[in-house]
Amino acid sequence: MPVPPLSGVHRRPLLRDNVFDSLRNAIVDGTFEPGEKLRDTELEAWLGVSRTPIREAMLRLERAGLVIALPGKATIVAPCDLASTRSCQQVVAGLHELAARLAVPLLTEEHISAMAEANARFEQALQDVDVESALTADDDFHGVFVTVSGNPVLRELLEQTTPVLRRVERMRFGSFAARGSVAQHAEIIRLARLGDAEAAARECRENWLSLRFASAE
Template sequence: MPIPSASGVHSRSLLRDDVYLSIREAIVDGTLAPGERLRDGELESWLGVSRTPIREALLRLARAGLVIAQPGRATTVAPLDAPATLHAQQVAAAMHELAARLAVPLVSDTEIDAMEEANDRFAAALDADDADAALAADDAFHAVFVARSGNTMLAEVLEQTTPLIRRVERVRFASLAARESVHQHRAIIERTRAADADGAAALARENWLTLSRTLAD
């Protein structure tokens, strides 16, 4: 299994969430490819932690659909699954629609400016063919509504669904097809400045539903 070359990158006091996030990000960014076998010893060497938090992280990743864990057999990175990704996309679209509807009446001018800045970074990352930076900027754009909504359950649901979507979106954000999202973001910002919660919510939902075109290609 090709794991990152750095070893012991975390201290022994690493929180379980950090182990989970490290492995999850390696799966999402393709460092750990679909079908790769995940060996406890190699993960211990890479992360610098004991086997217990690693096994707990793998169980969480299995529940999220990112790894396949078979008791007594190998644990492997799950293949890309179009139906599962579409299901996650549908849930995420509904959550972001709700976040926009709740957030728009409360969002500040400073937060809207932050959304514009994130979208500018998103566009620049696409121009530079930097999928990682594009995903980070897209996350920052949508995080404004999620945080301002005041509904903590939204973040919890999105934590479960977004990684499945991001694995596929890396392909989309490496192509010109992602340019559509730049314009969709601008439209969302326009409706937000106009205090149009329903309009912004509808556009946010549509923005997340465009992933189905990538899966269909």
């Protein structure tokens, strides 16, 4: 199992969430590829932590659908399974629809401006084929609704389900297929400015359902 070049990168004791985040990000960004074996000893050397927080993180990653534990054998990075990805997409789309419905009545002009600025960064990142910046800008755009909704359970559920989609998003945001999201974001902003929570929520849901999986099939 190839690991990032820096060993013991986390010299100070990590919280469980930090270990989980590091492993999840390495899977999502392709550092650990689908089907790759994840060995405790190598992960310990990379993260600079004991086996216990790694095992706990693996359980969370398994629940999130990012790893598969083979009893008595190994833990491997889960493949980009089409059925699982579509299932997560439906849940994520519904959660963002709810976030928009809750948030729109509470939005200020500052929130609207933040969404517009994030969409401008998103468009520029797509033009530059800068996948990391596109993902960040897209998260910032949708994050306004999630934050303003005031529902912490929404955020928790999205943190569990979105990583499965993130691998597909990385492929999509590196192609021309994502350009339509810029216009969808603009329409969401327009509806939010009008205070039309139901229409904005529906458009937000459609935006997430527009994510295609041809590259993952």
